Amino acid sequence: MAILFLVVTSCAVAAGMISGFQRTMPAAHRGREVQGPEGSTLVQVEGGEFVMGTDEESVIFGKPEFVCRVDPFWIGKYEVTNRQFSTFVEKSGYVPQGKWRTYFHDGLDDHPVVCVTWKDADAYCRWAGLRLPTEAEWEKAARGNDGRAYVWGNDWQPEFSNNWNLRRQDKMAGMADFLKKRGTTPVGSFPESVSVYGCWDMAGNVWEWTSTVFRPHPYRADDGREDPHSEDGRVMRGASWYSVEQRCLNCAERVAASPPSMFSHFIGFRVASTREPRPGPGADARPSPAATPRSDASPR
Numbered sequence: 463m464a465i466l467f468l469v470v471t472s473c474a475v476a477a478g479m480i481s482g483f484q485r486t487m488p489a490a491h492r493g494r495e496v497q498g499p500e501g502s503t504l505v506q507v508e509g510g511e512f513v514m515g516t517d518e519e520s521v522i523f524g525k526p527e528f529v530c531r532v533d534p535f536w537i538g539k540y541e542v543t544n545r546q547f548s549t550f551v552e553k554s555g556y557v558p559q560g561k562w563r564t565y566f567h568d569g570l571d572d573h574p575v576v577c578v579t580w581k582d583a584d585a586y587c588r589w590a591g592l593r594l595p596t597e598a599e600w601e602k603a604a605r606g607n608d609g610r611a612y613v614w615g616n617d618w619q620p621e622f623s624n625n626w627n628l629r630r631q632d633k634m635a636g637m638a639d640f641l642k643k644r645g646t647t648p649v650g651s652f653p654e655s656v657s658v659y660g661c662w663d664m665a666g667n668v669w670e671w672t673s674t675v676f677r678p679h680p681y682r683a684d685d686g687r688e689d690p691h692s693e694d695g696r697v698m699r700g701a702s703w704y705s706v707e708q709r710c711l712n713c714a715e716r717v718a719a720s721p722p723s724m725f726s727h728f729i730g731f732r733v734a735s736t737r738e739p740r741p742g743p744g745a746d747a748r749p750s751p752a753a754t755p756r757s758d759a760s761p762r
Contacts, residue, residue, distance in 0.1 A: 695720025
């Protein structure tokens with residue numbers, strides 16, 4: 463049985479960290495696009511400083527606000543789909559921990575894959591010659607560097623993404639029926655919430671695994687939270703179709719899935735890369751034995 467356990471932790475940072483920081487979005491905000499080796503489209507995100515975290519009262523785990531710096535990187539334009547994950551399993555021989563096939567129904571090829579564990583997501587990325595984004599990279603790609611609350615701006619818009627408050631019949635018509643006629647929508651369904659760098663679905667649809675171990679802010683890549691071998695809970699970002707609370711859609715909010723072997727029908731992922739990915743006909747290398755765990759875990 464997969465167990466969902468959201469890690470609650472506290473954090474503190476000295477006041478005044480963002481004094482003098484310019485909250486501006488550079489003109490070159492839409493990133494250049496390339497095709498990844500396994501068919502994903504990745505967008506380029508510039509490096510530099512940006513506002514990470516928030517002091518917004520309603521946000522629970524994404525506090526406090528501070529300035530973070532990242533190097534340039536590439537990130538998936540869309541979440542990884544059932545079609546892509548199915549190709550990976552077929553070509554690699556990988557045996558997923560999660561019960562992803564349970565929610566891969568007819569007509570859901572272009573919906574984000576769900577019920578994948580962190581190790582499943584990591585195995586897919588390594589097979590493709592890519593990786594999972596860090597949570598800092600994820601947040602930079604979602605909000606730019608102007609500290610906006612939501613992908614689309616600072617005002618709450620429940621109809622701009624796939625979340626439990628959505629009431630748009632044109633979007634709900636294409637929704638998977640996982641629970642009470644609610645579920646995922648095809649990737650790229652909400653143009654209103656495309657991020658400043660050109661990423662889709664960074665609010666709602668599915669919570670997305672990141673490479674990062676859940677630890678208090680401020681984020682530091684050199685303090686052990688990017689240990690690929692840690693069995694501690696991993697950060698998930700972006701909220702999902704199952705998210706009711708407005709705070710979950712805030713770009714700064716974060717939750718932890720512990721243990722990282724858990725999975726659910728509202729958890730998926732997207733890819734990232736440090737270097738510019740090279741197009742290719744599709745990866746065919748098998749993942750290493752360490753990345754092919756077996757599990758009899760089942761959805762909760």
